[in-house]
Structures are given as structure tokens and as C-alpha cells.
Amino acid sequence: xEAFKEHVGLVVPLDRINVDTDQIIPKQFxxxxxxxxxxxxxxxxxxxxxxxxxxxxxxxxxxxxxxASILIAGVNFGCGSSREHAPWALQQYGFKAILAPSFADIFxxxxxxxxxxxxxxxxxxxxxxxxxxxxxxxxxxxxxxxDQSVVCPDGTVHTFEIGDFEKYCLxxxxxxxxxxxxxxTDITAYENRGH
Amino acid sequence: xxKTMYEKIWDAHLVRxxxxxxxxxxxxxxxxxxxxxxxxxxxxxxxNRKVRRPDLTFATMDHNVPTTDRSLPIKDLIxxxxxxxxxxxxAEFDIPLYDINSPEQGIVHVIGPELGITQPxxxxxxxxxxxxxxxxxxxxxxxxxxxxxEHVLATxxxxxxxxxxxxxxVDGTLPYGVTAKDxxxxxxxxxxxxxxxxxxxxYTGSAIRALSIEERMTVxxxxxxxxxxxxxxAPDDSTYEYIAGxxxxxxxxxxxxxxxxxxxxxxxxxxxxxxxxxxxxxDIAPQVTWGTNPGMVTDVTGQVPDPAEMTSxxxxxxxxxxxxxxxxxxxxxxxxxxxxxxxxxxxxxSRISDLRAAAEVVKGRKVADTVNAMVVPGSQAVxxxxxxxxxxxxxxxxxxxxxxAGCSMCLGMNPDTLSPGQRCASTSNRNFEGRQxxxxxxxxxxxxxxxxxxxxxxxxxxxxxxx
Ligand code: SF4
Numbered sequence: 322x323e324a325f326k327e328h329v330g331l332v333v334p335l336d337r338i339n340v341d342t343d344q345i346i347p348k349q350f351x352x353x354x355x356x357x358x359x360x361x362x363x364x365x366x367x368x369x370x371x372x373x374x375x376x377x378x379x380x381x382x383x384x385x386x387x388x389a390s391i392l393i394a395g396v397n398f399g400c401g402s403s404r405e406h407a408p409w410a411l412q413q414y415g416f417k418a419i420l421a422p423s424f425a426d427i428f429x430x431x432x433x434x435x436x437x438x439x440x441x442x443x444x445x446x447x448x449x450x451x452x453x454x455x456x457x458x459x460x461x462x463x464x465x466x467x468d469q470s471v472v473c474p475d476g477t478v479h480t481f482e483i484g485d486f487e488k489y490c491l492x493x494x495x496x497x498x499x500x501x502x503x504x505x506t507d508i509t510a511y512e513n514r515g516h
Numbered sequence: 517x518x519k520t521m522y523e524k525i526w527d528a529h530l531v532r533x534x535x536x537x538x539x540x541x542x543x544x545x546x547x548x549x550x551x552x553x554x555x556x557x558x559x560x561x562x563x564n565r566k567v568r569r570p571d572l573t574f575a576t577m578d579h580n581v582p583t584t585d586r587s588l589p590i591k592d593l594i595x596x597x598x599x600x601x602x603x604x605x606x607a608e609f610d611i612p613l614y615d616i617n618s619p620e621q622g623i624v625h626v627i628g629p630e631l632g633i634t635q636p637x638x639x640x641x642x643x644x645x646x647x648x649x650x651x652x653x654x655x656x657x658x659x660x661x662x663x664x665x666e667h668v669l670a671t672x673x674x675x676x677x678x679x680x681x682x683x684x685x686v687d688g689t690l691p692y693g694v695t696a697k698d699x700x701x702x703x704x705x706x707x708x709x710x711x712x713x714x715x716x717x718x719y720t721g722s723a724i725r726a727l728s729i730e731e732r733m734t735v736x737x738x739x740x741x742x743x744x745x746x747x748x749x750a751p752d753d754s755t756y757e758y759i760a761g762x763x764x765x766x767x768x769x770x771x772x773x774x775x776x777x778x779x780x781x782x783x784x785x786x787x788x789x790x791x792x793x794x795x796x797x798x799d800i801a802p803q804v805t806w807g808t809n810p811g812m813v814t815d816v817t818g819q820v821p822d823p824a825e826m827t828s829x830x831x832x833x834x835x836x837x838x839x840x841x842x843x844x845x846x847x848x849x850x851x852x853x854x855x856x857x858x859x860x861x862x863x864x865x866s867r868i869s870d871l872r873a874a875a876e877v878v879k880g881r882k883v884a885d886t887v888n889a890m891v892v893p894g895s896q897a898v899x900x901x902x903x904x905x906x907x908x909x910x911x912x913x914x915x916x917x918x919x920x921a922g923c924s925m926c927l928g929m930n931p932d933t934l935s936p937g938q939r940c941a942s943t944s945n946r947n948f949e950g951r952q953x954x955x956x957x958x959x960x961x962x963x964x965x966x967x968x969x970x971x972x973x974x975x976x977x978x979x980x981x982x983x
Contacts, residue, residue, distance in 0.1 A: 337837070338830045339709060339809055343948040348929045352580065352594040354554035354601050356662075366950050371936075395830055397710040400743060400809075401948060403645040404552060405661035426714040426745050427645060427659055434663035484677065486538040497663075498565070501540060501671045504532055508568075508673055511531045511542055 323436030324494030327465040328417045330390030334451040335380055338395030342407040342428060345399065351406055359406055360413030385458050393451045394421045396444065399428025408435045418464045420471065422447050433487050436494065438466060440481045466491060518784035520681050521750055522716045525656040525781070529639050531673055541676040544638040546668045547624045548575040548611065550602040551929070552643030556666035557605040567609040568672045574633060575606050576614040578623045582930050583892050583919035586616065595930065609669075622895020622921045625649040625863035629733065630897055632762025636751040636778040641668055646863050646945065648739040651748035652732035653755050654781050656716070658746040679745050682712055683789040685721035688797035693979035695873070696731035697865060697943070697962035699723070700738040701803035701813050707793065709811040712744035715791070718783065719749050723797035729758040730869045737864045738945050741810040750782035802978050804850045805947045805960040807838035812947070814850060816965070816977045822846035841949055842957050843937070851975050853959070857940040858889035858970040859952070860916075860963055862926035865943035866894030868901050870963040875907040877967035877981070883915035884973035890917040890932070892924040916970070928953045941969040 350362040367379050375382045381389070392411070398421040399407060408431045411419070416437060422444040424432075432439045442450075453473070454460045463472040466488060471479045490497060501508075519527070526541070533539035546569075553575075560567070567573060580595040582588075590596040599616060606613035614620040620627060625646050628634040636654030641647060643665045650657035664674060684703060704711070717739050719732075727735065732749045739747025756775050759765045766774045801815040812835075814821070823835040823846065839846065844853070860866070860874050871893065883889045891911050893899035899921055902908055908918045925932040926944040934940055934956025943966050947958035961969065968981045 336833070338834050341809065341946075341948045343927075343946070343951050347950055347954070348927050351551050351929065352592075352598050354558075354598055356555045356558070366954055397713070397743065400709060401645065401740075401946060403643060403659040403661055405555075405663060408661075423710060423713065425710070425743055427661060431661035431663065434661065484538075485536070486675070496563075497675060498563070498667050498670045501667065501673055501675060504540060505671075507532045507540070508542070508671060512672075 322434060322490070322494045322496065325417070325436050325438050325466055325491040327463065327467070328390065329461055329463045330417060331386065331388055332391045332393060332450070332454040332460050332462050333380060333386040333389035334393045334454040336395065336451065339397045339400055340394055341401035342399055342404050343401055345407040346404065346410040351404060356409060357413065359410035360415070363410040363414045388415065390415050390417045391462055391464065392416050392419045393447060393454060394419065396422045398424050400425035403427045403431070405431045405434070408432045408437050412437050420447060420450065433491060434497070436491065438464060438491065440464065440471060442471065442479055442481055446479055518787035520783040520787045520789060521654065521718060521748060521781050522656060522679070522681050523787070525637055525639065526678060528637070538675045538677060540673045541639060543641050543668050543672055543674060544572060545633055545640040546573045547628055547640065547642035547647070548573060548665070549579055549624050549642070549644065550577045550598045551579040552662050553605065553665055554598065554601045555662050556643070556669060557609065559666040560609070560669055565670045567611065567669045570610040572672060573611045573669070574614070575602060575611050576621055576624050576627055577602060577616050578621070579923045579927065580929050581616050581920075581922040583922050583924045583932060586920055592931065619896050622897065623863045623866065623923055625733075625737065626867060626894030626898065629653060629729070630762070630895055632759055632765035635759060635765070635774070636755060637781050641674065645740040646737050648744065648747045649733050649737040649863055651736040651739070651746050652729060653759070654748060654751035654778065656746055656748065659740065680715040680790040682715040682717045682744070683792040684717055684719050685792065685794045686719065686723040686797050687721040687794065688723055689726070690723055690797045690800065693802055693964065694800050695962040695964060696727055696734040698800055698803045699797070700735045701805070701810065701960060702800045703795065704738065704742045704810050705803070705813040706795070707742055709741060709809050710743040712739065712742035715744050717742070717744045717747045718789070719747060724749060725752065728869060729754055730867045733867070734864055738810065741945055751778050802962065802965055804965070804975055805958070806842065806844060806850065807835065808841055808947055808949050810945065810947060810960060812838055813960070816850050816975060818850055820844045820846055820848040820850070851977060854939070854974045855887060855941045855959070855969055856938045857934060858887055858966050859892070859925045859940055859942040859944065860890070860966050861892030861894065861924050862944035863894065863923070864945045865963045866892060866898065868898050870943065871898065871902050871907050872905070874963040874967040875910045877964050877978070878914045878916070878971065879910050881914055881971045883970045886973050887970050889915065889970040890919055890925070892919045892932070893921050895921045925952050927951060941966045941975065
């Protein structure tokens with residue numbers, strides 16, 4: 322897995338709550354058997370018009386947000402289907418971190434496994450960061466995982482929570498399967514207990 | 517110490533746990549389907565890893581499969597490739613597969629219980645969020661992503677944090693015409709689509725006890741639509757009766773031994789949940805969704821809401837968006853909404869009792885001229901049973917299409933989709949934008965309500981329809 326330590330990037334605000342994984346990556350793109358090639362289909366139905374042209378109204382298509390790598394969204398981001406294609410699409414598009422007041426459970430897990438950092442911050446802070454991003458062209462944030470902080474251009478620091486193990490995995494780009502396999506004797510012992 | 521059912525199952529499956537490590541949880545059953553697994557098998561190959569317990573792994577094809585004549589070649593070559601890949605992976609790693617031509621094929625959450633694979637007290641995972649369905653039999657069952665599928669294939673374990681427990685108690689007797697689907701939709705309406713985020717919900721109370729096992733599956737199935745990690749219902753005599761005699765169920769004495777163990781599972785008196793919500797079954801009416809997530813729901817006697825009446829600005833905006841997408845005006849009575857399509861199927865409502873209930877409504881009636889309606893049984897076994905009972909004739913002579921088993925228009929990965937702008941009454945679980953086809957508009961309802969809607973061409977209050 323890709324490691325995550327710190328990241329400075331352009332911020333794009335997606336002013337929607339309850340963004341579900343069907344929107345992040347619609348089902349017609351789930352037929353691929355590879356782990357790659359999903360970035361171009363991210364938010365497909367919002368991003369493209371009927372004729373396949375980019376939808377000029379969709380925020381990711383505004384030229385000022387080209388190259389954005391930090392996404393700001395509303396509550397319960399990533400709800401719905403367990404498809405890991407959603408974080409794959411976000412990551413392959415170029416997103417490194419997602420900031421929202423809350424995330425859906427499975428989606429958050431899936432992000433960790435792919436080197437994307439989901440950051441929950443109080444709704445009022447998310448709202449004000451989103452407003453800044455709208456107001457200030459080229460608005461960038463710094464995310465520091467070691468310190469568990471988001472640093473604004475004016476120096477304001479917002480700290481966030483993350484589980485110790487998740488932090489450790491991300492910082493080290495840990496192979497979680499390898500981690501579990503070091504306890505193979507425990508697994509075998511469990512199986513032999515007659516379960 | 518008194519424990520909840522979740523805590524009992526959790527404790528019994530800990531391979532390793534200490535204060536400063538994430539617990540390692542053993543997985544008893546791993547269900548696999550074609551869409552979320554190819555990259556996991558590929559990961560195994562890249563790292564030279566094997567499947568630890570192919571004997572605890574079961575695979576089927578459901579999401580992609582066409583529901584038309586199975587003797588014809590599959591037209592969608594990419595979908596065919598994905599199915600072929602699953603077959604190759606199962607052959608390579610020695611995993612039993614119920615493929616498209618198997619008499620046992622069906623939606624993974626329908627065939628698990630049907631084959632007796634789903635049992636009380638088990639930990640069950642699948643790369644699909646509706647794995648919560650299996651909790652209806654007293655299992656701890658939840659959906660996982662592809663990286664975790666690979667993890668379970670390689671280790672038969674998962675690194676898991678313990679969840680909060682959330683009791684939702686539904687007391688009393690369900691009024692006439694109100695179904696399990698209406699219970700769960702109204703719960704989601706109450707607590708919101710993130711109201712159970714990350715929690716394990718245990719459904720309790722006399723109204724839940726009175727449900728059949730298939731109805732309990734409908735309730736547990738949609739736990740994820742409230743954001744919950746899992747939903748579960750304590751096993752009881754109905755559960756044991758349901759399991760007995762199924763293919764993978766323990767037999768004879770082994771069954772009695774297992775049943776003794778299962779009887780230990782229900783939550784102890786006095787055990788505490790982190791949260792409890794109590795609802796009265798008598799207050800629940802038939803439900804219809806009006807928006808673009810399952811929490812946007814109201815009584816069939818209700819109306820499309822007005823964004824202006826929403827309290828928060830986020831909600832106002834979300835409602836406005838939803839109504840634009842759904843092409844609905846505030847204040848419209850739900851029963852005035854006209855549909856183009858009706859879909860009876862999905863892992864929420866495609867079991868034999870669902871089809872019987874829908875057939876009962878349809879019997880001797882005709883689908884409205886303006887409506888195209890289809891029934892997609894959840895599994896080949898459900899289809900056979902329905903045909904043995906003559907349900908297919910009832911549906912067909914009413915003008916419904918009668919299809920082969922699969923997920924079908926629940927998510928429209930196969931050719932069964934809505935066209936842009938089409939409106940559908942659907943017994944599935946998600947009314948997200950584009951879920952059933954780009955630009956398609958989905959209203960979630962019970963099988964009875966879907967059947968009645970097919971006949972009249974608009975939503976109707978099933979309580980008045982049948983009388
Ligand atoms: S029927 Fe629908 S919700 Fe159920 S497993 Fe299939 S696609 Fe998922």
C-alpha cells in the first residue's frame with residue numbers, strides 16, 4: 322500500500338451531503354477486472370454530459386480546480402455500496418485526502434487501504450474551509466498525518482482523530498495481510514480449538 | 517457479565533486481541549461474487565499467496581448476469597469476461613462456485629441462507645454491503661471492500677475494531693398491509709441514512725419476533741442503508757426450523773448440538789446496548805421513497821416534501837436537488853405519482869414469500885398499459901419453487917415479464933436498466949441517482965405495493981387496494 326505522511330494540495334469543494342459510491346463511480350465501470358483505470362470515470366454522471374463532453378457546471382471541471390488533490394465534502398461521504406472502486410477512482414484521479422464532517426463506515430475503511438486519508442472535522446470547520454476554497458483561487462491546505470493536523474494558509478491548525486493502527490498503516494504503507502500473517506500460529510491455534 | 521448477542525459472537529471469534537493492537541477476528545464464511553473479487557485474486561497471485569480456507573469460501577455470479585434466456589451467449593463481453601475470471605479464479609484456488617448455469621445460482625444474499633450456509637453465531641463477510649442480510653439468522657455479517665476480500669482469502673481473518681451496539685426495538689403488531697420493508701424504510705426515515713453509522717444494530721421487540729425468517733432478511737438487508745456495519749436478529753424456533761434440512765445445515769445429532777449452542781446466542785437480560793430506539797409497529801404505514809436516498813421516504817398517504825420547510829441549509833439543498841432529479845413538485849400526494857416501470861426483485865425482496873405476496877395482489881388483474889413490469893426471482897431455487905406454485909403464470913398473464921435469477925435492475929449492471937427519465941416502483945434497496953440506469957428515477961416500496969402500482973400505474977395505498 323502507498324504510504325501517506327504529509328501532503329500539500331489544491332482544494333476543491335463538493336457542496337453535497339450523502340455522496341454515495343454510486344455517484345463516485347457508477348456501476349457501468351465496475352466490470353473491469355483490473356485495479357487501475359478508474360480515475361477518468363470518477364463522478365461520471367455528474368462530470369460528463371449526455372454526449373460525453375465535460376459538464377461545465379460540475380465543480381471538478383472548473384479550470385481553477387484542475388489538479389486538485391484535496392476534496393471537501395458534506396456529511397456521510399461515501400455511503401452505499403462497498404465497492405472499493407470508489408477510493409480507487411478518487412485516488413487515481415489524484416485525490417490524496419478527503420475532508421468531511423463524517424464518512425460512511427465501509428468507505429472510510431476502503432480509503433485507508435488505498436493510501437487516501439479520510440479526515441473528519443466538525444461541520445462548521447468543513448463549511449468554512451469549503452467557503453475559503455470557493456473564495457480564494459488556488460486555495461491549498463497542508464495535511465500532516467504524523468501531527469494529525471490540517472494547516473490553513475493563514476496558519477490556523479485543525480487537528481483530527483485517527484485510529485493508532487490506521488495511522489501506523491498509512492505512515493508505513495503497511496501490507497496488512499502480511500501483518501496478519503505474522504500471527505499465523507494464532508490463527509491455526511484458533512482453528513484447532515474446534516471452531 | 518451480561519452480553520449482547522454481538523458481543524458474544526465477537527468474543528467467540530477473536531483470534532488475538534490486546535489493548536494496543538487492532539483485534540484479529542476469525543471469519544467463518546466468505547461469500548464471493550464476480551464484481552468485487554477479481555482484483556483480490558490478482559493480489560493473491562502477485563504476492564504468491566494462497567486461499568487459506570477454500571472450504572469456508574463460496575462463490576456465485578449475480579451482479580452482472582443477464583436475466584434473459586440462459587442458453588443464449590452473453591452479449592456484454594466485458595461482463596462475460598468478469599464472470600469467466602471468477603470461474604478461473606475459483607478453479608485455480610479450489611473454491612466452490614455456483615455459476616450462471618448452476619441450479620443453485622442466485623443473488624449471493626439469497627442463496628447463502630437458502631443453502632443453509634448462513635447459520636446463527638457465524639461471522640460472515642462478502643464484498644457487498646448488503647451482507648447484513650445474513651444477520652436475520654443471528655449471524656454477524658457485514659460487507660467488506662476488495663482489499664479486505666483479499667485479506668480474508670489469504671488469512672481467513674480481518675483486522676476489525678469493535679462496533680457500537682444499537683438496539684432498535686419494534687413492539688406491537690403490524691397493521692394490515694404493512695410489511696417488513698415498511699418497517700425498515702420507516703426506521704431509516706426516522707434515524708436517517710447515517711443514523712446507524714458503523715454500529716451493529718440488533719432488531720428486537722414483538723413485531724420483529726413475529727416476522728418470518730425471510731421478512732427478517734428484508735429488515736437486516738437494509739441496515740446498511742442506515743449506515744450500520746451489520747444488522748442482526750436473535751435466533752429462535754423459526755430460525756431453527758428454517759435452517760433444518762438445508763444443504764449445508766448440520767444434520768441429525770449435529771443439528772441438535774448446534775441448536776443448543778445457538779440458543780446461547782440471544783442477548784442476556786440486563787445486557788446494555790450503547791443506544792436504543794423504540795418504535796411502535798402500530799404507527800408504521802406503507803412507505804414510499806420520494807428522493808434519491810432511502811431516508812427520503814414517507815407514508816403512502818403523505819406528500820412530496822417542500823425543501824423550504826427543511827431546517828438546515830444542507831438538507832434544503834439536498835432535497836431541492838433530489839426533487840429536481842426525481843422531477844417531483846413539493847406537495848404532490850404520493851398516490852398521484854405515475855410510474856413507467858415496476859421491478860420486483862433484489863436481495864431485499866426476491867424470495868418466495870415476496871413473490872407470493874406480490875402474486876396475491878396481481879392475481880386476476882392486469883398490468884396497466886402504461887407500465888412495463890418485471891419479476892426477477894432472487895435465485896434459481898426461488899424461481900423453481902414459484903413455478904411449481906404457478907406464480908409465474910399469474911405474473912405472466914397479468915403482463916409481467918418473468919426472468920432468470922440475478923441482481924438485475926437493482927443496480928442495472930446487466931442489460932436491465934431504466935432509460936433516462938423513466939420512473940420505477942422498485943422492491944430493491946437503493947434509490948440513488950442513476951442506480952437503476954442513468955437518469956432513471958427509483959421509488960422504493962414493498963412487493964405488495966409494487967404489484968399494486970403495476971396494476972394501477974401510480975402508487976396506491978395497498979390497504980385500500982385489496983379491500
Ligand atoms: S440485489 Fe442489488 S443490493 Fe443486492 S447484492 Fe445484488 S446489486 Fe447488491
